[in-house]
Amino acid sequence: MNTTPEKSPGESGLYNRIAVLRAERGISRQDLADAMDVNYQTIGFLERGDYSPSLKLALSLGEYFGLPVEAIFSKQPFKPLSQQVYGQRPTGTEK
């Protein structure tokens, strides 16, 4: 299952997995915004890659999700989780 489709990184030039992580945990943008002490719209900007967070906010997100920062943000597109787990492209996606 490809949970992190490749897409444009937005204005920030950073790819991120915030939307996926939030969906996995079943939390709303407002919940995450409250935990990060930011406006819920800022979460939307982050998810779309339209805003590059400060180091403090990036570390806070890592702490909240229990993951290292590089698991949430990347300068390169994230590989699909299935590819990361099984080490090859899922069947049916090869050209």
Add this chain to the structure above:
Amino acid sequence: MIYKREFLGIPIAPRRNRRWLVAAYWLVISSLTCGAIALLKAHPQRSTGINILFTYAFMFGAIGLGRMVWDTSFTPENVSAGIRTLFDSALQGRRTRNPPRDEREQRQWDKAHTTAYALLSLIVILAFPLQLWKFLPEVGQLREPLIWFLILVIINLPQSILLWTEPDMETPDES
């Protein structure tokens, strides 16, 4: 940063609506300025009354645009808060009724001010070679509406840029 989702019953979450409101605001303010100048030219003996009338009109106009950005209503207890919002850039949002801006909002707020004052600086720089002051009326009283107009530009231009540039607002639970 834009804390309200509607203004006078008009939804301002979509950027399109906000742009219409900002355009209408500046059209009204420009018309008021021209109207004040025309009235003062026609009735110079009533200049004090006309100036007071337009001063109030401009003040309410400024607060009106501010209300699109800030969650401040015209109740008596909010009058002082409304005035404080006019000076919010100096106070960095500490004493207003609205929550403090987060890092993205602060960055957008600073960017709007930078753009606004760059535009104003350009106008001032252009005023000298073009000798724009020659277009000002000769009678000193007629300059008051123009001074009010300039004050409104200084106060409201950053807010207008924010309202104009911020994308469509999302709902908290939008995925």
